[in-house]
Amino acid sequence: MDALKRGLIIGGSIGVIGGLFFMDIRRGLILGLVGGFFAVLTRRAIDKRRKD
Structure with a gap:
């Protein structure tokens, strides 16, 4: 759950920064x-595959 929170925060912040320069801020946040x-999800799948 911690990784999900971190991924959403990092993704949202990068989206807002992109929204400031290239598009609407709300659209950047959602994307x-x-x-x-x-x-x-991709990172978890990679980690799960490596452990097996």
Whole structure:
């Protein structure tokens, strides 16, 4: 659960920074949160595969 929180916070902050320069801030936040969520899922899948 800690990794999920960290991924969402980092993804959201990067999205907001991108929103300041390239697009609407709300759109950047949502896209950042989605990207952070999938990054956490990918990282967990990689770690699970390495342990097996």
